[in-house]
Amino acid sequence: MSSHLLHITLITTLFLQGAAVMWSQEEGLASFYHTRFHGKRSASGRVHDQNDMVAAHRTYPFGTFLKVTNLANNKSVIVCVTDRGPRQRKRIIDVSASAAEALGFKRQGITRVRVEEVPDEKERIIYELMYPKIPYLEINNSLPLIYDNEE
Numbered sequence: 722m723s724s725h726l727l728h729i730t731l732i733t734t735l736f737l738q739g740a741a742v743m744w745s746q747e748e749g750l751a752s753f754y755h756t757r758f759h760g761k762r763s764a765s766g767r768v769h770d771q772n773d774m775v776a777a778h779r780t781y782p783f784g785t786f787l788k789v790t791n792l793a794n795n796k797s798v799i800v801c802v803t804d805r806g807p808r809q810r811k812r813i814i815d816v817s818a819s820a821a822e823a824l825g826f827k828r829q830g831i832t833r834v835r836v837e838e839v840p841d842e843k844e845r846i847i848y849e850l851m852y853p854k855i856p857y858l859e860i861n862n863s864l865p866l867i868y869d870n871e872e
Contacts (some may be wrong), residue, residue: 723768751789751834753821757853763804771818774798777806778836779812789816791824791832797840798823 757772762780764828765783776787790797798820807815814836817829826832 731828743861746835746837747813748792748833748835749822750809750811750831751791751814751816751821751826751830751836752807752812753808753816753818753827756818759818767803767805768845769817770870772815774800774823775803775821776788776800776814776816777804778804779807780801781838787814788828788837788839789814789820790837791826793832796824 737788754769754771754777756771758769761769763769763777765777767775776789778785778787781787783802785802786799787802788797788799798816800816800820804815807813812831812833821827824832824834
C-alpha cells in the first residue's frame, strides 16, 4: 500500500512542478533511407550518414531521441531525429540503413513499428524511481576465459 502512496505523491509533485511524465508513442509503418541520400545534407543541416542511428520524422524536434521497435520481431534501436519526413503519408518514420539493419527489416524495406520518445535525464530519473528495475550483474561475454592449466 505504501508504494502506491509513493507513486501518487511523485506523480502529484511532477504535475505541480509542471514536469508531467508523458512521453508520446505511436505505431505505424517505417521505411529506411535509400543509399542515394548518403552524404547529402538533411533538413537539420547535418550530413546524412547511412551508418549513423538517425531518423526522419515529421513533428519531433531535431535532436530528439526516439526508441523504434520492430513489432514483427521486437528488436529496438534508439535513433536521433535529424531530418523531416517520410514523404509517404502512410509511413510515420524513416530510419537510416544501419538502423533498418539492426531492426531486421532492411530486406523487406518496410515494417510496422512503435516509436517512443526517449525521456530527458530528469524525467528518466523520476521514471526509474517510479518503476525500479531489478539489479543484475553485467557480464562481459566478449572477453575470453583464461584457464591456468600449468599447475
